[in-house]
Amino acid sequence: DVVMTQTPPSLSVAIGQSVSISCKSSQSLVYSDGKTYLHWLLQSPGRSPKRLIYQVSNLGSGVPDRFSGTGSQKDFTLKISRVEAEDLGVYYCAQTTHFPNTFGAGTKLELK
């Protein structure tokens, strides 16, 4: 199985601060069609997960452009510029290139 290693496990931030979350996979996430199926999700407290970014860098519908994703092959980063209160929760990276699809363990973003 592809292991997704997310760091840090938690982050304490002030509103307006910028933060980055890293996600490294144990195998390349480039599929045979040339696309990379690495996605970022946010699970706000008590809510279902919501996809923020798909295929490394594409913003989901309605997702503010404070969120951005970069990376390739096995090394990916989610950046949040100017954190707002609504951004708090647990962030997950997920890969759907390989079966079984796998998720990172999550990064909990909390207010300082």
Added chain:
Amino acid sequence: EVQLVESGGGLVQPGRSLKLSCAASGFTFSNYYMAWVRQAPTKGLEWVASITNSGGSTYYRDSVKGRFTISRDNAKSTLYLQMDSLRSEDTATYYCTRGGHWGQGTLVTVSS
């Protein structure tokens, strides 16, 4: 608006069966690949199974292979998960997903 509404969860004894449903609306269900993802209490996300848009191919994580069956009825825009021989470790909230869209989840508790 895309909506995914899960149902069928509940308390069940080990070894018994349960069938989850996911009613989809707001999109052409038969055009999309669907999946079930679960989340044990206070834990991270875990992919369970996926099915192609026609239902012709299905994929499972090893721990549920032979016990769970994913299926769909495109005429009814409904996704299913038949869960047999349930174990305590299957206790989780089960989410129906389509790409960036997630349902609200249905809680399955396996306990005597």
